[in-house]
Amino acid sequence: MSFDTLAPHYHWMEWLFAGNKLQRCRTAFLDRIRAPKNTLIFGEGNGRFFVEFCHQFPYSKITLVDISEGMLNQARHRLKRAGLDEQNITFIQADALEWVPPTQAFDLVVTCFFLDCFQKSELELLIPKISQAATPKAEWLGADYCIAESGFSRFRSKLIVSFLYVVFGQATHIKARSIVNPAPLLQKEGFKRHQREEIDFGMLYSEWWGREPAALHSPS
Numbered sequence: 194m195s196f197d198t199l200a201p202h203y204h205w206m207e208w209l210f211a212g213n214k215l216q217r218c219r220t221a222f223l224d225r226i227r228a229p230k231n232t233l234i235f236g237e238g239n240g241r242f243f244v245e246f247c248h249q250f251p252y253s254k255i256t257l258v259d260i261s262e263g264m265l266n267q268a269r270h271r272l273k274r275a276g277l278d279e280q281n282i283t284f285i286q287a288d289a290l291e292w293v294p295p296t297q298a299f300d301l302v303v304t305c306f307f308l309d310c311f312q313k314s315e316l317e318l319l320i321p322k323i324s325q326a327a328t329p330k331a332e333w334l335g336a337d338y339c340i341a342e343s344g345f346s347r348f349r350s351k352l353i354v355s356f357l358y359v360v361f362g363q364a365t366h367i368k369a370r371s372i373v374n375p376a377p378l379l380q381k382e383g384f385k386r387h388q389r390e391e392i393d394f395g396m397l398y399s400e401w402w403g404r405e406p407a408a409l410h411s412p413s
């Protein structure tokens with residue numbers, strides 16, 4: 194099994210497991226970022242973020258990197274169904290760990306439920322590589338699972354996240370078996386967190402990072 198096998202089932206599985214919560218996280222800060230000219234999206238999966246993004250920023254060029262052909266096809270179909278065209282979009286089927294991005298080319302990076310696919314040692318290579326592909330003024334939108342701070346929420350999130358790693362670990366090629374907080378690695382690359390939102394008892398989060406202060410029109 195791989196993400197290719199999961200691709201046709203990903204949407205209904207997500208809906209059954211989490212309803213609209215993951216989509217809320219993916220799109221939480223879309224109305225606050227600066228309009229990007231060049232966007233790099235990693236591990237987009239079946240295209241739910243991507244279609245929303247294209248509606249909001251029809252003039253952004255997009256490079257979409259995903260290891261799974263099945264997921265890329267799902268994203269393409271979703272785009273077509275939404276009546277959008279592929280003119281501004283480059284689809285790249287590649288392993289993010291091996292793909293060599295252009296330098297300082299992207300003013301927005303997006304990683305939704307993607308960085309949790311990697312072990313710490315992999316993120317230590319991947320995040321600097323992605324960062325060098327980002328411009329000095331770039332922003333970064335990320336969403337993921339996390340372990341809640343304390344009490345029952347912590348116990349609950351540990352249980353659910355461990356379960357997800359068992360299921361996804363067996364179903365795909367990923368080596369990660371626990372969540373790694375990417376924040377220190379992003380900070381090291383000059384990104385500062387503008388905002389963070391948590392939902393589902395602190396198990397899901399969305400973050401908006403930037404290398405420059407947030408634009409004035411954005412709520413603080």
Ligand SMILES: C[S@@+](CC[C@H](N)C(=O)[O-])C[C@H]1O[C@@H](n2cnc3c(N)ncnc32)[C@H](O)[C@@H]1O
Pocket residue numbers: 196215219235236237238239242258259260261264287288289290304305306307310
């Ligand atoms: C958990 S899914 C998340 C999909 C989507 N971003 C979302 O918000 O639901 C992880 C995605 O990352 C892709 N992926 C996993 N490992 C990858 C890698 N090494 N390189 C590129 N894409 C990868 C998978 O194919 C899949 O589309």
